[in-house]
């Protein structure tokens with residue numbers, strides 16, 4: 001916000017006050033009961049409660065705990081009820097300057113609303129800066145619910161459905177994971193770079209049929225340029241709160257954001273146009289690498305009036321860059337974050353690692369590498385992957401949904417146009433569901449007297465909800481599983497310092513751990529040769 005000149009702020013402030021007066025006047029006639037929320041202040045509502053300055057998932061969880069003692073009165077105005085001990089509220093409602101937010105912090109609430117009432121809980125909030133000024137409305141991730149959204153969603157979902165991943169994408173996942181392990185044997189200290197390259201290369205290959213051979217790849221650089229230029233979280237700018245400001249002309253004081261937006265548009269265009277054109281040129285020259293974008297260019301499916309080239313180009317852009325996630329990192333960074341969390345957990349929990357390695361020795365032995373065919377016979381390794389996705393949420397607040405109709409839930413009114421935030425972090429650390437949630441404990445998924453079916457698979461939460469559930473979840477899960485199994489099989493992962501690791505996770509749409517001490521040592525004689533001689 002500091003980058004916007006004072007004039008714009010003053011204009012924005014004027015509009016805000018006018019809008020607030022209208023909102024307050026209208027509230028006076030409202031007799032509905034809203035979900036609980038912190039007390040609202042005159043004119044500004046919950047503006048001061050809406051988390052700023054990072055780690056919003058923790059702040060929302062605190063609000064939800066406090067709001068066990070909040071009640072909405074019949075005027076829709078929330079207040080704290082002093083000295084009363086209610087359980088935390090898993091549904092919290094905040095309003096500010098005309099915007100409405102509902103924060104869900106239990107799986108049950110997310111399932112009831114986002115899954116079961118998907119028909120009215122599957123849109124995205126209006127994003128003035130990102131979509132309307134910077135032109136990201138082509139991106140499925142940010143698209144409002146409707147016919148065009150459904151056309152894109154159907155395609156991406158089919159392209160990344162489980163059978164498709166198994167039959168078409170596994171060879172790429174295997175090739176990139178093996179090549180990662182080879183690089184780890186050569187320069188283990190560069191692990192983070194190698195993991196990043198692996199995750200990006202796999203996506204790039206299945207999307208455009210393009211082989212990424214180094215982190216300096218030209219297409220990767222285009223996405224990186226977008227990331228560097230586009231750091232604000234979508235929906236966080238003052239213009240998002242007061243959309244009318246978007247009409248401030250570029251030549252007027254405070255209109256500099258228009259020029260920034262134009263530049264951002266150009267970068268985003270290059271990011272999806274350049275790899276797309278490169279693929280088209282390859283196809284024209286007769287060297288047609290199998291890829292999602294290539295298949296779409298050749299398909300005849302109905303596209304709701306969207307130009308076929310635009311459709312294929314936008315699908316490629318969505319999968320590769322992941323519009324929303326590229327604000328901080330590309331989609332591949334979600335996979336990277338999960339893998340870094342896995343390695344960190346192995347340095348912190350050597351018993352877990354040894355247990356998995358014993359399972360690998362028993363099932364796979366030491367004269368070959370684990371493959372997807374071994375997966376069902378390696379339940380402990382599978383549980384390590386589940387626990388990796390639960391222990392540290394890589395996308396702690398997911399992507400906000402928005403309602404397209406008024407609704408009532410547990411007798412509380414939820415208006416049309418409400419932004420709905422699923423606090424994935426809170427759900428994965430819910431003590432009613434996961435015992436000692438901060439501990440990395442893969443055994444929690446095994447049956448026990450307290451949980452006869454084991455604790456629930458975090459995948460029901462990690463990848464979002466309902467009609468917007470992550471379509472890339474099978475691809476991500478298989479990539480993380482194979483990499484984890486190969487690393488556990490070939491390396492001992494340890495903390496060389498012996499001292500506790502001081503790790504911080506970044507705040508933002510993707511939460512990624514900071515550097516931490518680790519050492520990768522070959523686990524048995526011949527491990528490197530197994531990897532070097534591996535053929536698909």
Ligand code: HEM
Nearest residue numbers: 140141334335395398399463464465468469470471472476
């Ligand atoms: C560890 C890896 C990943 C995690 C944790 C993850 C998580 C998520 C989450 C939480 C959402 C929002 C869901 C919602 O709105 O409720 C999402 C959306 C999405 N993800 Fe993933 N994702 C991962 C990897 C991938 C990959 C590899 C792809 C590539 C195919 C992908 C493609 C998408 C797309 C296109 C959407 C938008 C769907 C829509 O708006 O309808 N994701 N992801």
